[in-house]
Amino acid sequence: MSPDSDGTWERGEFQNGMNGPKILWTIPVFGGVTITETTLTSWIAMAIIMIAAWFLSRNLSVDKPSKRQIVLEKIIGMLYGMVEGTMGKHNLHFAPYIGALFASSIVGTLLGMTNILRPATADLNTTLAWALATTALTWFFSIKNSGFLAWLKSFAEPVAVMTPMNIISEIANPISMSFRHFGNIAGGLVMTTLLYQALAALSAFVLQWIPVKLINTIPIFQLGIPAFLSIYFDLFSGFVQALVISMLTMVYVGGANPPKEESAENT
Amino acid sequence: MEMADAIVKAACALGAGLSMGLGAIGPGIGEGNVVGKALEGMARQPEMSGTLRSTMILGVAMCESTGIYSLVIALLLLFVF
Numbered sequence: 001m002s003p004d005s006d007g008t009w010e011r012g013e014f015q016n017g018m019n020g021p022k023i024l025w026t027i028p029v030f031g032g033v034t035i036t037e038t039t040l041t042s043w044i045a046m047a048i049i050m051i052a053a054w055f056l057s058r059n060l061s062v063d064k065p066s067k068r069q070i071v072l073e074k075i076i077g078m079l080y081g082m083v084e085g086t087m088g089k090h091n092l093h094f095a096p097y098i099g100a101l102f103a104s105s106i107v108g109t110l111l112g113m114t115n116i117l118r119p120a121t122a123d124l125n126t127t128l129a130w131a132l133a134t135t136a137l138t139w140f141f142s143i144k145n146s147g148f149l150a151w152l153k154s155f156a157e158p159v160a161v162m163t164p165m166n167i168i169s170e171i172a173n174p175i176s177m178s179f180r181h182f183g184n185i186a187g188g189l190v191m192t193t194l195l196y197q198a199l200a201a202l203s204a205f206v207l208q209w210i211p212v213k214l215i216n217t218i219p220i221f222q223l224g225i226p227a228f229l230s231i232y233f234d235l236f237s238g239f240v241q242a243l244v245i246s247m248l249t250m251v252y253v254g255g256a257n258p259p260k261e262e263s264a265e266n267t
Numbered sequence: 268m269e270m271a272d273a274i275v276k277a278a279c280a281l282g283a284g285l286s287m288g289l290g291a292i293g294p295g296i297g298e299g300n301v302v303g304k305a306l307e308g309m310a311r312q313p314e315m316s317g318t319l320r321s322t323m324i325l326g327v328a329m330c331e332s333t334g335i336y337s338l339v340i341a342l343l344l345l346f347v348f
Contacts, residue, residue, distance in 0.1 A: 179332070240324055
């Protein structure tokens with residue numbers, strides 16, 4: 001990516017953040033499986049998480065824990081503490097799922113900071129898949145805990161007139177969860193791209209009095225200034241959205257799977 | 268470009284701007300409320316500030332989501348039509 005010969009940036013030239021993920025390859029099975037940029041980033045994120053998990057869990061010992069093991073124990077302890085605090089002790093076996101969700105969300109977002117890969121979460125398919133998994137878990141535990149008919153009856157819960165509202169809110173749940181995460185990351189991507197374009201135009205405008213072609217085509221204002229925006233949009237927003245999607249998953253699934261004695265009390 | 272297409276494009280641009288601009292009002296007020304109340308709580312009970320801060324960040328992200336929906340709609344209007 002470089003400016004044109006006249007030193008300006010054409011519209012559409014620096015826009016890879018504006019468009020959706022590109023299709024990189026097509027595997028000719030089942031009528032063509034497409035590999036998009038999102039797929040590539042997700043697979044790289046998965047590989048990074050697996051390698052990190054493998055690396056952190058080497059040579060564990062009770063007597064002489066290494067520094068690596070202390071880091072690992074801190075992470076696992078935080079994760080289990082969060083799951084226990086939000087979902088209760090009986091739901092503690094969900095901690096690996098929540099941890100995997102959080103890790104794949106944050107690694108998939110942070111990989112966008114390399115500027116080579118597109119963030120995996122700036123694609124509605126990724127976040128919608130996670131949100132639908134949450135909805136499926138919620139429905140599964142509702143049906144398992146109260147029975148199919150009681151679950152159907154719970155839609156007409158306060159009064160029967162509320163049934164359409166309840167159905168709409170149930171459908172809106174995964175949509176709101178996935179759009180929240182997708183919109184944050186994709187919006188940050190668009191903002192960063194717009195800022196880069198604006199800075200390139202500004203530096204082309206300021207440097208145009210220099211007659212040397214090599215010097216006045218350097219987009220000098222792009223140096224350093226976008227980093228401040230990137231701290232908010234990539235690091236902070238990515239972390240908060242990963243926290244929010246795993247927290248919402250914990251709240252929804254934990255609400256559908258209450259402790260045994262409490263549910264026995266209610267019925 | 269034909270006249271009808273041009274009108275559609277113009278309406279899309281106007282709609283995107285309006286959706287983003289009007290949609291940013293609500294989250295702005297809401298986030299201000301959230302942060303203000305959290306600060307009040309922190310000033311009253313400084314020992315609770317850790318819990319309050321993490322809950323506040325989560326709540327702010329929740330409040331932001333309506334603004335994010337309008338952003339998604341604006342992006343749809345700009346790039347899909």
